[in-house]
Amino acid sequence: MRYPISQRAALIVVDVQPDFMPGGSLACHEGDAIVPGIRRLLDSRAFRHVVATQDWHPRGHVSFASSHPGRAPFQRIPLYGHAQTLWPEHCVQDTPGAALHPAIDWARLDKVVRKGCDPRVDSYSGFRENFGPNGTRPSTELADWLRSRGVDEVYVCGLARDVCVLWTAQDAAALGFKSRVLWDLTRPVTPESDLASRTKFDQMGVDVVETLPIAA
């Protein structure tokens, strides 16, 4: 990454929420390590456009293992013709674990995209829902919002590197944005599959880059 960042670039901060921090109900490995760097990046105003996604599930959400009797977290089940990983209950609407992380000054945001709000459908990407009863429904809201501001490049950071960051960066690339992931400002929920996600970023045309320290 290089400064100054293009005015046509947006930073997308994915799911930096207490439930994904160590001690949270769906903790990412070293999830808290990215918080100071993201805070500095926002405070520096290096990006003209900043968007956050917020995982925001109703109670009893279909992605929770507890919604499927006899199932345990991290098992996979077929759902609407695709594999769905079952998760511990996390980011339940209006609970503290679902808030945007309190250590970051979110007043710097231009937009928050809440996702996973439909009780029947999961949503990993900030651009669309996962597969539901009617297939995948590209909610074009975020892409349109970005394009209407002249944005054609995105930098994605946040959690989890192997799930929501991956899907968001891949969709950005598929939708025609120049897509980059700020590797050092992401952490995985399942470190064992993390090497595979590196390959997936490459295959989907997502550049993997490191954040540069911000000049004082």
Ligand code: VGL
């Ligand atoms: C996420 C699993 C379930 C994420 C969200 O933010 O990566 N992972 N819900």
Ligand code: ZN
């Ligand atoms: Zn979720």
